Amino acid sequence: MDAADRTEADRALDPGRKPAETLAFFGIQPGMKVAELMAGGGYTAELLARTVGPTGVVYAQNNRFVLERFAEKPWSERLKKPVMKPVVRLDREIDDPLPPEARDLDAVFLILFYHDTVWLETDRAAMNRAIFRALKPGGVFAVIDHSGRDGTGITEVKTLHRIEEKVVREEVERAGFRLAAEASFLRVPSDTRDWNAAPMAAGDKRGMSDRFVLKFVKPGG
Numbered sequence: 001m002d003a004a005d006r007t008e009a010d011r012a013l014d015p016g017r018k019p020a021e022t023l024a025f026f027g028i029q030p031g032m033k034v035a036e037l038m039a040g041g042g043y044t045a046e047l048l049a050r051t052v053g054p055t056g057v058v059y060a061q062n063n064r065f066v067l068e069r070f071a072e073k074p075w076s077e078r079l080k081k082p083v084m085k086p087v088v089r090l091d092r093e094i095d096d097p098l099p100p101e102a103r104d105l106d107a108v109f110l111i112l113f114y115h116d117t118v119w120l121e122t123d124r125a126a127m128n129r130a131i132f133r134a135l136k137p138g139g140v141f142a143v144i145d146h147s148g149r150d151g152t153g154i155t156e157v158k159t160l161h162r163i164e165e166k167v168v169r170e171e172v173e174r175a176g177f178r179l180a181a182e183a184s185f186l187r188v189p190s191d192t193r194d195w196n197a198a199p200m201a202a203g204d205k206r207g208m209s210d211r212f213v214l215k216f217v218k219p220g221g
Contacts, residue, residue: 003050005083007039010043016207019047023183024216026053026142032106035059035134037097038066038113041074042084048109049086059102061090065120095123096130104136111144115163118154128175138221141177143168144186146197147210161198165212176217186211 001020028034039045040061048058062071062103079089090099094117098108108131117124131141148162156162169179191210198207 001047003083004156005081006046008204010046010106013207017043018185021183022142022144022213023047023051024142025181025183025185025213026107026109028150029064031055033057033059033102033104034107034109035061035102035105036096036109036111037061037131038063038110038116039075040071041064042078042087044109044111045087046078048080049084054086055125056086058087059090059098059105061088061092061094061097063093063120064091067091078206085160094120095126098115098134103134105134105139106136107142108135109142111142112146113153114143114145115148116160118172119158119161124171125175128172128177132177134151134219135218136221137218139218140180140189141172142217143172143214143216144211145213147191147193148192149193153166159197160194162193162209165214168212168214172214172216176218178213178219180217181215182216183213186213 001014012073028048028051032052033056034048034052036045036048039062045058045060052058078084079087144163146166148164153164153167173179188208188210193210195201197209
């Protein structure tokens, strides 16, 4: 977190994202093989690269929509940084996010984007199965997202960029995963969950939404 070559823009996100707690909770260590899906401009991918180090690898995927909409320039610029050497750029659709060589992974991250896969009309069952296949037994599927109100299901994924937690649990478990742990360090009990949590729309409220942090595990490890 304290590396001198991290950008001020990234540092500004840290209080709302709590990356140290995130990396520790999901057990990321030097030498691991991990992936981040829908990496965007690469805030988390860079932190993963710093953590796994030169002996690890980070497969970082974006789809065409995200690249064309906002990520291509910042993502390409970030990849030029020496610290990003462990990162393998993947331009693929989210339904089939990882190539055959990305297998026996220690962890796969999907941060603040599961809700977007709904309105993007992703085949989420196929996506979750692909993640399951790519992980080693005992490997972790790390999901963080903005909490929707009870009973809202997937009805506010585009309007408020939120999803009801139980929907995510049910869909991921259907692919064969087991929920191993959940964390509360991104919980915000005072969040009314009735405002748009998307980065551009949230404005001063960015990083202040209630977010669930779920650690799913592929059985067998």
